[in-house]
Amino acid sequence: MVQQRLLQTGGEPSNSEKRNEIWSKMWRMNVPAATKLFVWRAVSDLLPTRKNLWKKKIVEDPLCPICNLNEETISHVMWSCPATVDVWGDTRSPISKWPSGDCNFEQKWLDLCRVMNRESIEKVAVIMRGIWYRRNKYVFENKFWRPGNVVQMAVTGLEDYYSVNEKKTGLNKGKGEDRGESHWRCPVDVDFKVNFDGAFDQSSSKIGMGVVIRDKKGRLLLL
Ligand SMILES: [Zn+2]
Numbered sequence: 001m002v003q004q005r006l007l008q009t010g011g012e013p014s015n016s017e018k019r020n021e022i023w024s025k026m027w028r029m030n031v032p033a034a035t036k037l038f039v040w041r042a043v044s045d046l047l048p049t050r051k052n053l054w055k056k057k058i059v060e061d062p063l064c065p066i067c068n069l070n071e072e073t074i075s076h077v078m079w080s081c082p083a084t085v086d087v088w089g090d091t092r093s094p095i096s097k098w099p100s101g102d103c104n105f106e107q108k109w110l111d112l113c114r115v116m117n118r119e120s121i122e123k124v125a126v127i128m129r130g131i132w133y134r135r136n137k138y139v140f141e142n143k144f145w146r147p148g149n150v151v152q153m154a155v156t157g158l159e160d161y162y163s164v165n166e167k168k169t170g171l172n173k174g175k176g177e178d179r180g181e182s183h184w185r186c187p188v189d190v191d192f193k194v195n196f197d198g199a200f201d202q203s204s205s206k207i208g209m210g211v212v213i214r215d216k217k218g219r220l221l222l223l
Helices: 015-028 033-043 050-055 074-080 082-088 105-115 118-141 147-179
Strands: 192-201 206-215 220-222
Touching (some): 015 033, 033 105, 082 147
């Protein structure tokens, strides 16, 4: 397990710079789109935590439904709740030193992105989603997963995602190599050029075909 240490960051960037950095790092992560969206909602404090629901007068108290010790803010759910500390303390977690206590979660996420390598931060992202999933399972179904189960589900899911993506990349690469590198060129001595491609799906016995017609200046006439 890689020992991770949070570094103290220097001069504080403006809020918009911070947001831009968070956004660009987040969308470069190799994780399912739903996980990126989840992290964005968490970092932006848009999840329906008890504290947020209480502020909107939807629930009567803001206490964490799991530990009942503190208000359920986003940093409490993801960071300082005793139940969450147990998840991050799992041997397969990418973080072994996790400073407890409430924090500005947006800043904490940014700090993590700055000090962790890409694979580790992707693990953190899927585990965060797993923590929220477990929280909802407890709130709505009264079932509580062990910390190891949360990490196991998250890490296995991420590995599956990597392997499916690798296969897809391999297939696309293979297709490209079979066809060779080709670039469209304007027609010479004729007014139009027609390009077409087709595919046959053996399992459903369906054929798909696409046709593109351009004039000699490359202007699109038919797609
Ligand atoms: Zn709690």
